[in-house]
Amino acid sequence: MTTIEKKPINFSNILLGAGLNMAEVTSLGQPLEVIKTTMAANRSLSIFQAGKLVWSRGGLFGFYQGLIPWAWIEASTKGAVLLFVSAEAEYQFKKLGLNNFVSGMGGGISGGLAQAYLTMGFCTCMKTVEITRAKQVATAGVPKQTSFQVFQDIYKKEGIRGINKGVNAVAIRQMTNWGSRFGLSRLAEEAIRKITKKGENDKLNAIEKIASSVIGGGLSAWNQPIEVIRVEMQSKTKDPNRPAKLGVGSAFKYIYQNNGIKGLYRGVTPRIGLGVWQTVFMVAFGDIFKKLLNADGAGH
Template identity: 55%
Template structure:
C-alpha cells in the first residue's frame, strides 16, 4: 500500500511545478503584420514631410555656417521645391520600406521580453525595445541608404559629375571603395538610432505614465497619446551632436582643411568639428530635426499604436464571427 505522506509530497511538488509553470510568461507569437504596418507608416512619413525636414537638417549639419533661412534659400535655388525631396527616390523609399518594418517588429518583440522576462517597467521596456530596433535598423537596412541620401544632399551640382544620376554616383563609390564605402559612418548611424528610438519610445511611454498618474489602467485619450509622441520626439533630439558627426562622416563635400593622414572616425571628426565651429557646431540643424523627430515619432509611435489596435480589433471581430458561425451550424 503506498505511503500517504509520500503521495502528499508528490502532489505538493506537482502543484508547485504547475503553479510556477503557469506564472512563466508565454512567448508572444511574432506578429508579421508589424512588418507591413511599419513599412507603410514609414513610407507615408518620408514621402510627406519627413524628407524635406531630413534634407534641411542634413544641409545645416554639413554647412554649419548657414542659417535656417539661408539653407532653405540655397536648397530652393538648387532645384525648386523638388530639391527638398532630394534622395527620396530610390534611397529614402528603400530605407523607409525596410527600416520601418525592422523597427516595429524588433521593438515589439524586444519590449515584450524586456517587460515579462527581464521584469523591467513598461517605460524601460519600451526604451530597450526602441534601442534594439534602432540598432537593427542601422546595420540591416539603413547603412547604404542613409549614406546615399547624405551624398545626394551634399554633393556639388556644378563642375565634373554634376549630371551623374544617383545610380551612377552609387556605382562609382562601389567601384572605388567597395561595399565598405557604401557603409561609411554606419557606426555613427547605429549610435544615433540606438539613442533616437530608445529615447523616443521611452520618453513617450514615460509621458503616458505621467498622464495616467495614479491610474495605470486608464485608457489614454487620443490627444494624450498624440501629446506623448510629440513630447517624446522633441526631447529625443538631445543627441544632435551624434547626428552632426554622422553627416560630416558621410558628406560628399570637399574639405580642404581636413588634416592629411588623419583617420576618419567618430572621435577624430568630433574633434575637427569642435576646432572649426565650437560647441554650437554640434547643434546645427537641430530645429528642423526637432520638426522631423516630432513628425516621425507621431507617425510611428502614435500612428503605429492606432494601426495595431485596429488590426487587433478586426482580428477579434473575425474570430467572434467564425465562432458564431460555427455555433450556428452545430445548432442546426
C-alpha cells in the same frame, strides 16, 4: 509564476508600418531631412539660408533629393526590422526578470542597432551623398551622374565601407533615439497621468498618447551632436582642412575645433520638427489605420 508571452507579429501591421513610413518620408519627412542635413553639413547657414540653398539645387525637387530610391528603401524596410528585433529583444529581457520599462527600452535600443546595420547605414549614407554632393553643371554631351552611378563609383573606390560610411554614428544615433523615445515618452505619460489624475491601469486617450509621444520625439533631439557627426562623416561637401578618414572621435574633434558647441547642434530645429512629424504620423495615423485593418495585435 507569470508566464511571459511574446507579442504576436501581425503581417498586416508590418505592411502598415512600411506604408506609413513611406507616406511620412514622401510628405514632410524628406524636406525636413534635407534641411537638417544641409545645416549639419554647412554649419554657418541659418535655417532660412539652408532652405534657399536647397531651393537653388532644383526648386521644390531640391527638397526631395535622396528620396528615390534611398529614403524609400529605408522607409519600407526599417519598420519591419525594428518590429521583429525589438519584439524578440523585449521578450528576452523580460525572461531575464527585467521590468516592462527596462525591457521596452532594451528592445528599442536593440531594434535601433539592427536598423542601423541592416538597412539604414547605406541608405543614410547615400541620402547624405545626394544632398551634399556638388551640383553637376550641365555640359553638352556629358550625361549627369545618376544616384546609382554615384553608388557604384563609391563602391568601386571604397567598397562596402564606403557605402556604409558613418554607420557606427548611425547606430549610436538610433540606439540613443529609441532609448530616449521610449524613456522620455514613458516619463511624459506619467506626467499626463498625474495632471489628469488617471491611475496606472487607466488607458490614455488618443490625444494624450500623441502628446506624450510628441514630447518624447521632440526631446530625443538632445543627441543632435551624434547626427551632425554622422552627416560630417558621410558628407561630400568640399573642405581641404577636413581629415581624409573620419571616425566618430575625429569628426567630433574637427567639428568642435571649427564650429564649437553650436556647430554640434546645427540642424536641431528641423530635427525636432522631423521627430514630432514622424511621431504624430506613426502614432495618430497608425492607430486609425490599425483599427480599419483590424491589425491591433502587434505593438508599435
